[in-house]
Amino acid sequence: MxxxxxxxxxxxxxxxxxxxxxxxxxxxxxxxxxxxxxxxxxxxxxxxxxxxxxxxxxxxxxxxxxxxxxxxxxxxxxxxxxxxxxxxxxxxxxxxxxxxxxxxxxxxSAQVQYVAKVGSGITDDPATLKGKTVGVQSGSIQEDYMHKRLPDVSVKVYQTVNEAYLDLLANRIDAVFDDKSAEYDWITKEGKRAGFDYAGKPVVDNEILGPxxxxxxxxxxxxxxxxxxxxxxxxxxxxxxxxxxxxxxxxxxxxxx
Structure with missing residues (x-):
């Protein structure tokens, strides 16, 4: 049986x-x-x-x-x-x-973009990330991009992107780098009322970030x-x-x- x-x-x-x-x-x-x-x-x-x-x-x-x-x-x-x-x-x-x-x-389309405090000065220009810490999700293309393209920028890796947003709200990191469309949900529900929004323009890098x-x-x-x-x-x-x-x-x- x-x-x-x-x-x-x-x-x-x-x-x-x-x-x-x-x-x-x-x-x-x-x-x-x-x-x-x-x-x-x-x-x-x-x-x-x-x-x-x-x-x-x-x-x-x-x-x-x-x-x-x-x-x-x-x-x-x-x-x-x-x-x-x-x-x-x-x-x-x-x-x-x-x-x-x-x-x-x-x-x-999956554009990727930074989210940061309005007025922080952070944009898609890597120079604006000097001395800042960016949160990314483990195993994501954003993590790959930061390590390969911006090795001098401090990066904190999270198991889930929600953990990154919690640290962003608590000012433990300066920005989150994630999918623009996924970020939109957090921005509209929590981010904007706490003073956060998209920072700069979407980042384009087809080799790492894909089509x-x-x-x-x-x-x-x-x-x-x-x-x-x-x-x-x-x-x-x-x-x-x-x-x-x-x-x-x-x-x-x-x-x-």
Whole structure:
């Protein structure tokens, strides 16, 4: 009996990772600290813009989404270890990450920008960061950028970006460097009333920061990749993407052409 249960369990696992065409369930790795993209709602459920879009993609693909939450820097290792089948967590498409995983076509533009106290003098000009401390999330492209492009600037790395915002409010750091669209939620809900806002212009560096965000799948999982890309195209063409994103942002987060 136990052997039979183990066999059934193994077969279910195989089905779950074999691709969208045959799968009943696609396990999607995500985080809980990137509101409004991902967060836990008042009922304790995973919610947010990307969760909504991901569920709609799964409907198009005729599969069921199973959301698996973890820290951001654990996402790609979990994908490679087959603990999840895809990653959808405002993950920017970069050359470095493409060595380990395959990405769908870009879904959002994912501009990155500093947030700092109004009047601090901090802008996108690296000279304004002299003597300052910048908070970034562990495993993020922002962390990579700061270490590679601005090695002389003091950087504090956090497991979650929410921890960075708490330190920013407490004046323990001078700025947070993160995804502009994710920052918007914090700025509008907490930041502005405490005197914080975007600082300078978005930082552009395609080599490190990439062209936008996408869904990551394991190397060689061409069927699942093609299924996601097809669902993304449908969401864009039928207006689902623009309609859902407009609920959260007064500006476009679509990838630049």
């Amino acid at each position: 136990r052997a039979a249960k183990m066999l059934i369990s193994f077969m279910v696992s195989v089905c779950a990772v074999s691709g969208a065409g045959a799968a009943e369930t696609v396990r999607i790795g995500t985080v809980l600290d990137q509101a409004p993209f991902e967060y836990r709602d008042s009922n304790g459920q995973v919610a947010g813009l990307e969760v909504t879009l991901g569920n709609k993609m799964c409907e198009v693909m005729h599969v069921k989404c199973q959301w698996v939450t973890m820290d951001f820097d654990a996402l790609i290792p979990a994908l490679k270890a087959k603990k999840v089948d895809a990653v959808y967590a405002q993950m920017s498409i970069t050359k470095e990450r493409e060595k380990s995983v395959d990405f769908t076509n870009p879904i959002t 936008g965000t996408g869904i990551a799948v394991r190397k060689g999982d061409e069927h699942l990749l093609a299924s996601f890309n097809s669902a993304i195209r449908q969401m864009v063409s039928d207006g689902t993407f623009s309609r859902e994103s407009a609920k959260y942002f007064p500006f476009s987060i679509a990838p630049t052409k």
